[in-house]
Amino acid sequence: MPTRRTVLTTATATAATAATASALAASPAQAAEGTGSRAATTQPPSRELRSLLREIDPARIEATVRKLASFGTRHTLSSQDDPARGIGAARDWILGELRTYAAASGGRMTAELQSYVQEPTPRIPTATRITNVLATLRGSTDPNRVYVVSGHYDSRASDVMDAVSDAPGADDDASGVAVAMELARVMARRRPAATIVFAAVAGEEQGLFGAAHMAERFKAAGADLQGMFTNDIVGSSKADDGTSDPYTIRLFTEGVPSSETPEQAALRRSVGGENDSATRQLARFVRDTADNDATGMHVRVIYRRDRYLRGGDHIPFLERGFAACRFTEPAEDFAHQHQDVRVEDGKQYGDLPEFCDFPFIARVARVNGAALWTLANAPGTPKSTKIVTTNLTNSTELVWDRGTDADLAGYEVVWRETTAPEWTHLVRVGDVTRHEIDLSKDNVFFGVRAVGRSGLRSPVAFPTPQR
Known part of the structure; x- marks a missing residue:
């Protein structure tokens, strides 16, 4: 010894x-x-990982964001059967793209819709069908171990109940959907050991409903889901004062799990470990594998579940006992979030693609890709x-x-x-x-x-x- x-x-x-x-x-x-x-646990990127990350294409990400914005609004309460406008048109386009990626996978990837009917809530006045779009890349040697990456494809105007006005939702959250879709495209032709699910979820702005349904499905199935990342508002590096930090991404990560019983929480307090939840270990793993020259990014870990007054699609996963984190741009420009498209004093406002930084989104995708690929090919957590x-x-x-x-x-x-x-x-x-x-x-x-x-x-x- x-x-x-x-x-x-x-x-x-x-x-x-x-x-x-x-x-x-x-x-x-x-x-x-x-x-x-x-950290002593830092893992440098392999040649294989560097090759994968180089395939992430800012031009394709830009095309995805612009296409999603072109549907006018993607509000959860908007039309589900109009072929050109509304959330239904966006849903069908995303599914078509994911099926195209799956076709190149040799049968390893499948794309599907995951739907349910949400009964009325304060932000859902009538029973409404909520549909997630999923692409699942089945693991080659450990398929029962699962990792999830997501963005939400619904959008909103200033009035969260306004399902008619234009709400392009470029930053919030076509940018996050573009990250998940680009990773699906790049990884479809590869063979991870564990299973990766690429998700575009709906109902986020009305109450995290799509993510909650997906998380509940995983829990009911007893899935060995060992990590989940949501990308929400990852489209720009600029703050509302005009400053920019184009090489930093924030990663929000909960400490003491909200799913713990009082007995488990008391045990944690008695021995320490308030900074050692599975989610905090997942965040450290992201730093270990994705804060490097291969991604071109610094991962700023925030020891907090989410920003004040807001929440994201990782929360339903946390509430069901899964390790989950949220990626968000370094400083938000609130003047272009949740704003109706308008012109004031010669300036255009609204969550438009013109305010996105597409090379930045590509670097965020590389951060996600580095962590996900390493997770899926390393052994599972003990x-x-x-x-x-x-x-x-x-x-x-x-x-x-x-x-x-x-x-x-x-x-x-x-x-x-x-x-x-x-x-x-x-x-x-x-x-x-x-x-x-x-x-x-x-x-x-x-x-x-x-x-x-x-x-x-x-x-x-x-x-x-x-x-």
């Missing part, structure tokens, strides 16, 4: 990121430490991860279930000071389901992540006490 001094001081992060499956057999004393602002607390001791014992992933090579234990936001140290422990380390569980936070033979790592699993 390594000494505390050995574990805390040996090696560098480059040893960890360069390690492959063969290195997993190395001595546990060979711990890696993060360097500078980079399950039943526990920290043994039966005895008073200054060492720490961790246990977990062995995954069934075909590519699984072994595991790594990570840790950090309780005041640190990122994982700072790791040690390779091999293909085992138990590891003891000569550090006190009272002083630091621990986690476990799986490693594939390709060298790709899963998100970290935070342990709960085993008494």
Whole structure:
């Protein structure tokens, strides 16, 4: 067993990121430490991933945004059977595009409508059919493990109940739909190990209804859904004061899960881990895999569920116990959001394509793509991860279930000071389901992540006490 001094001081992060499956057999004393602002868990992009990200096309994204805006309004209460205007026309166009992508997949991708009738609510005056458009790329070796990326294709005018006025919804949220659709196009011809669902959902502006229906369907099916990203308002880098931050994307990520029972919340408070929900680990994974030169973006993680007074389609997933995050542009220009199309003092207002930055949206798509592709090809997040607390001791014992992933090579234990936001140290422990380390569980936070033979790592699993 390594000494505390050995574990805390040996090696560098480059040893960890360069390690492959063969290195997993190395001595546990060979711990890696993060360097500078980079976490010890950082994963550099592979040649395959770089090739995938280069295929993301700003021109195609622009064409998608402009096409969606051309339907005039996509309000949830607008026409569902007009072939040229309204949400029904947009729905049918999205389905047609996704079916075109699926045709190039060799049968691995399917495209479908997911519909239900929403009974009246404050923003739905009469029973209304709400339809999500989904493309599912089935995993080649671990198809039951699922990841979701979405944008909402409904739009709104200033009056949320106005289903008649023009509401082009270019930024909110044709931009997010364009991200999901472009990723579907690029990934359709590839073979991820796990399943990826590309979704354009409806009913967001009226109450997150489409996403709630999709999340409930996954929950009822007992799906092993290990991560969800929604892209909502990702069309521009400009703020309402004219300043711009074109190489930053915000990622909102909840801490203590809203789905926890009072007993689970009390246990979390007793041992710490308020910053270690599955969603926070997912956000760290995005930083580890997508904040780099291959995407050209900095991922600014916000430790908050969403912005004040607003919410997005990740929330229904959070409420059902799934890890889910929201991507949103760095600073919103409220003058062009939820505004009726109009001209005042010679200036045009409204959520129009002219106010979108299409290379920026492409970079956001690359961030999503880097995280999703790595998630879907790394082993799944370790399950039943526990920290043994039966005895008073200054060492720490961790246990977990062995995954069934075909590519699984072994595991790594990570840790950090309780005041640190990122994982700072790791040690390779091999293909085992138990590891003891000569550090006190009272002083630091621990986690476990799986490693594939390709060298790709899963998100970290935070342990709960085993008494």
